[in-house]
Amino acid sequence: MKLITAIIRETKLDQVREALIENEITRITVVRVSGHGQQLNEDIYRGKKVVPNLIPKVKLEIAVNDSFVDITVNTIIANARTNASGEVGDGKIWITPLEECIRIRTGEKGGNAI
């Protein structure tokens, strides 16, 4: 089991979510987050150049069985990119091993609980 964490653009959430559902990855958690990356979010507001210090992003957390890792990651990459070649700020994915997963309702453990 793996925990896939993806930081993506806010504007791409719906597209990524719909694509994941299409590929039968329906169990996800979404959080609004702010952070630093390579992206410099320069903006002009009322004539002044401003650089907001933290950029809003969306974080997806998806726990999957090993056989679903590739399809999940590929779906996110394909849909979170701004265009075919991608742009700075499109986000990042990291995968961590998942020690255990327990369904609260039944107490089931392991891959079946995901």
Place this chain on the structure above:
Amino acid sequence: MNTFKRKTVLVTVLLLLFSAASISGSEGAEVDTGITSWMLTSTALVLLMIPGLAMFYGGLVRTKNVMGTMMHSFTAMGVMAVLWVVIGYAMSFGENILGGWFGWNKDYFLLKGIDETIMDAKVPEYVFSMFQGKFAIITPALIAGAFAERVTFKGYVLFIALWGMIVYNPLCHWVWAGDGFLYQLGAIDFAGGTVVHISAGISGLVAAIYLGARRGHPSTAMPPSNLTMTMMGAGLLWVGWFGFNAGSSVSSGLLTTQALTATQTAAAAGAIAWMIIEGIHHGKSTALGFASGILAGLVAVTPAAGVVQPWGALILGTAAASVCYLAIILKDKLGYDDSLDAFGIHGIGGIVGALLLAFLMRGSHTVPEIFSQFGVQVLAVGIAIAYAAFVTFILLVIVNKLVGLRSSVREEMQGLDASYHGEHGYGMVNVS
């Protein structure tokens, strides 16, 4: 015969009072300070409806679109007010030109010629002009509800400017100016059921279909950002509507209070009707439903405020809420995306009011009289629908070619606030 005469006199007096600007003010008329102060108050009340509408619509859209949507109402307050002073009043209340398509009076250009005019209704013409100007602001602002959350800012501004000139002003002229042809036919539109609500509702429907649905409609939930604000907006609209309807008497007396009473009654009846219908249909009466009922009642009584008694207003409010409720269910079945129900409430409610009023007029009328009035109402409504729909479609195509009307996918997903205004309505959602 006697009742027919009474009715004719009543209608004539009503319409004359309302379109008093078409009768050029006589120099010698005295200002009646009572009427003038009520008209000043009414003008302010109608203006109050526009921030009210901004709050009503703003609360209904998603968090990322709240500023953009409120700006739709506020930009109308800027753009339409300027256009009204420059040429709008002249086009609406000048004498027929181009075969009566709209009016023109060079004295009304920039309101130059009315600096000292006192109208026969004993009010300075400035107050009448400003009062009417508020209607020209709110009408295009109402349309914004139909294509909310997916229209470019540039496209919207250009669209309402053109729409105000080419749709609103001619309709206003036809129905309210003394030489307007619908006025001559005897169509009753006391405070703007046809001119304001039907025209805005139909144009909204055409625009919503032309622009297409929002991305994700109807499968994705699009929850209102702030219903608290929507309720405050609905409250402001109700209060402002007293200026809208009671002010349309351009007097301060019996007719004013008749209109005010009808307005209050219809709004309350509409709200209760919606609450009960929804309560039975869904098991819960929503706050948004109550607010929608208020608006449906207010819209329906708008054309009828001067001619119905409280019992008629009760029927109008109840009927409008019921029909609008069905219209919104039908909308979901048909699948077009009238985001905030500009057509479902204003279009349908306006049509219900304009047609039903023929059967609810005060005084006794014979059946043929009622049906002849009904025929006139049908004709006026039909002309307004056909004209507004056709011209709106042409304007949409032109504006779309010139500056683009539909937001790009990226702009739409990012939200109107960030895309067009560089701002956020709700800054507290993220740490920054």
